[in-house]
Amino acid sequence: MKISISSSKAAKRGFTLFEMIVATGAGGLLFAAVAVMMMYGGKSTAMMGNYVALDQSDRDTLDTITTDIRQANMVTSYATNQLQLQTTDVNTGATNTLTYTYNATNGTLTRVLSPFGVASVATNTTTTLILSNIVANKFSFGMYQRNPIGGVVDQYTTTNASLCKVVQVSWTCSKSVLGIGETESVQSAKIVIRKE
Amino acid sequence: MKIAPSKSNSGNVLMTVAVVALAIASYMTLVTNENNTVARSQAWNQCIPVCESGIEEALTQIHYWENNFTATNNWTLGADGYYHKSRTNSDGSYCAVSIVPTNPPTIYATGYVVAPMKTSSSYVVRKVKVTTLRRPADGINAKGVISFSGNSTIDSFNSANPAYSTGGLYDSTKHEQNALVLTDSDAKPAIQISTGTIYGSVDTGPTGTVSVGGTITGTTANNANVQINDVQPPFTYGTGITPTNGSYNYNGTNYYYLLGTGNYNISTVSLTSGNALCVNGDAVLYVNGPFSIAGQSYIYIAPGGVLNMYINGTGSFAGGGIVNSSGYATNCFIYGLTNCTNVTYSGGAAFIGVMNAPDAAFSYSGGADFSGALTASTVTFSGGTSFHYDESLSSLTQVVASWNEF
Numbered sequence: 001m002k003i004s005i006s007s008s009k010a011a012k013r014g015f016t017l018f019e020m021i022v023a024t025g026a027g028g029l030l031f032a033a034v035a036v037m038m039m040y041g042g043k044s045t046a047m048m049g050n051y052v053a054l055d056q057s058d059r060d061t062l063d064t065i066t067t068d069i070r071q072a073n074m075v076t077s078y079a080t081n082q083l084q085l086q087t088t089d090v091n092t093g094a095t096n097t098l099t100y101t102y103n104a105t106n107g108t109l110t111r112v113l114s115p116f117g118v119a120s121v122a123t124n125t126t127t128t129l130i131l132s133n134i135v136a137n138k139f140s141f142g143m144y145q146r147n148p149i150g151g152v153v154d155q156y157t158t159t160n161a162s163l164c165k166v167v168q169v170s171w172t173c174s175k176s177v178l179g180i181g182e183t184e185s186v187q188s189a190k191i192v193i194r195k196e
Numbered sequence: 197m198k199i200a201p202s203k204s205n206s207g208n209v210l211m212t213v214a215v216v217a218l219a220i221a222s223y224m225t226l227v228t229n230e231n232n233t234v235a236r237s238q239a240w241n242q243c244i245p246v247c248e249s250g251i252e253e254a255l256t257q258i259h260y261w262e263n264n265f266t267a268t269n270n271w272t273l274g275a276d277g278y279y280h281k282s283r284t285n286s287d288g289s290y291c292a293v294s295i296v297p298t299n300p301p302t303i304y305a306t307g308y309v310v311a312p313m314k315t316s317s318s319y320v321v322r323k324v325k326v327t328t329l330r331r332p333a334d335g336i337n338a339k340g341v342i343s344f345s346g347n348s349t350i351d352s353f354n355s356a357n358p359a360y361s362t363g364g365l366y367d368s369t370k371h372e373q374n375a376l377v378l379t380d381s382d383a384k385p386a387i388q389i390s391t392g393t394i395y396g397s398v399d400t401g402p403t404g405t406v407s408v409g410g411t412i413t414g415t416t417a418n419n420a421n422v423q424i425n426d427v428q429p430p431f432t433y434g435t436g437i438t439p440t441n442g443s444y445n446y447n448g449t450n451y452y453y454l455l456g457t458g459n460y461n462i463s464t465v466s467l468t469s470g471n472a473l474c475v476n477g478d479a480v481l482y483v484n485g486p487f488s489i490a491g492q493s494y495i496y497i498a499p500g501g502v503l504n505m506y507i508n509g510t511g512s513f514a515g516g517g518i519v520n521s522s523g524y525a526t527n528c529f530i531y532g533l534t535n536c537t538n539v540t541y542s543g544g545a546a547f548i549g550v551m552n553a554p555d556a557a558f559s560y561s562g563g564a565d566f567s568g569a570l571t572a573s574t575v576t577f578s579g580g581t582s583f584h585y586d587e588s589l590s591s592l593t594q595v596v597a598s599w600n601e602f
Binding site for chain 2: 049
């Protein structure tokens with residue numbers, strides 16, 4: 001058997017200029033396509049990750065707020081950027097004041113739990129930052145009384161805290177990622193105080 | 197045979213594909229996890245209305261029991277001493293409820309919702325504890341306008357507490373300030389008191405107003421939203437005993453009707469010419485038509501006697517009215533069925549009892565006061581008559597005192 005290894009001149013010659021141009025062009029196009037795909041894929045993944053983080057933060061906050069309001073004894077004070085509730089500790093039976101405050105400058109929502117009748121700066125006060133990245137002036141509380149309005153799925157509004165049966169909370173959060181885009185999440189809920 | 201030189205760039209394609217596949221896989225995993233998290237969050241929140249349905253059922257049963265706990269309506273008494281019930285919904289979710297038979301009762305409701313992307317035997321579970329208390333205040337409940345003319349007093353007392361009553365009777369020197377005058381009406385005014393004082397609170401529909409010439413010691417609100425249900429007949433008409441005459445030693449001995457313990461029914465009752473009705477047992481009287489008292493006639497509820505009267509027509513209590521000798525409202529209950537659209541009371545004796553005629557225009561006049569509780573479609577008190585709510589009646593109603601989620 002004869003094994004022939006080609007070593008002809010033709011095989012040894014380099015690329016022609018035309019071949020080089022075609023090969024470089026095709027390679028460049030392929031590289032550009034892959035680069036663009038990788039870039040957008042990375043951006044999309046980053047945006048998705050950003051949205052997931054924002055959504056989970058929003059959902060945790062909403063779950064906390066809804067649980068607190070459902071269990072509250074009553075609303076004791078109300079403003080569109082602040083809600084104060086009277087609550088009872090299920091374990092100790094102690095009466096507490098729970099205050100949610102929206103800070104428009106910082107874009108944050110804080111939850112302050114303090115013994116009832118004690119100023120919120122007391123040492124045994126628990127302050128928790130439960131939400132950040134709130135878009136300026138895109139947060140509000142609303143109050144409704146128990147009566148439904150005939151013909152529509154809504155209740156009568158009230159500014160009297162003692163008549164409050166339903167609390168509405170709405171906000172919009174936004175977060176940028178690597179300077180390549182903004183992710184926005186909008187939440188709105190009406191919560192019924194079960195005890196009232 | 198020709199062996200071609202190996203191409204060293206073959207691994208680059210594999211690497212590129214691997215990197216792209218890894219990126220796509222990461223992205224898909226992220227999206228899947230987000231989807232699962234949202235789905236689980238929705239199931240977690242769905243547990244609350246599932247628990248709520250069980251709590252509603254428990255509250256209904258507590259109201260039905262009136263503190264006499266028995267294994268009825270598919271509630272079973274467990275070895276733990278609690279009453280249990282479970283109900284499954286069409287989507288596979290279910291609620292297990294327990295009632296602790298104390299006074300007031302406590303409710304534990306556990307909501308089970310099928311976990312997302314899991315088998316039907318895997319659940320997201322949440323638990324709610326609800327404590328109850330006696331409805332703190334009551335008095336007059338109406339669907340329409342409530343009106344008092346003359347110098348009336350609306351207040352409360354407690355026939356079961358000597359500190360707030362004398363011999364179980366209303367005593368103006370011991371009265372309390374817990375009466376509630378409530379109407380769902382949006383009329384302007386929905387509550388009108390010409391002069392006098394309400395020792396308690398008033399509540400109207402959201403756009404209703406209150407016109408009071410005197411004083412309200414409690415709160416004034418406009419968030420009344422009370423469901424006032426029709427009264428149901430106590431038993432099938434025709435299956436009861438027909439009332440007959442008899443003797444009882446009070447104000448003479450012969451009575452046109454004498455009711456002992458049992459269920460009685462009759463088409464109409466018209467007591468005139470001094471004819472009287474006496475109750476000396478625990479009697480339920482179902483009148484499937486109008487009921488009237490006039491002239492010298494009256495109803496006498498003997499000591500120890502209890503009258504539960506259901507009227508399916510107009511009610512007119514003039515003459516001597518209803519003499520409730522025990523002095524306790526819990527010995528006299530007058531119910532108006534759906535055909536009872538008008539009830540007037542102008543009898544000589546003070547009404548001491550519970551009047552529940554949700555479809556009736558109720559009017560009260562004469563010199564004697566009303567003691568007990570009142571529910572009607574509209575309410576009119578005239579001639580300066582007063583209303584005294586008996587707080588001992590509130591024990592029949594339980595409301596939510598606290599709601600705690602776990």
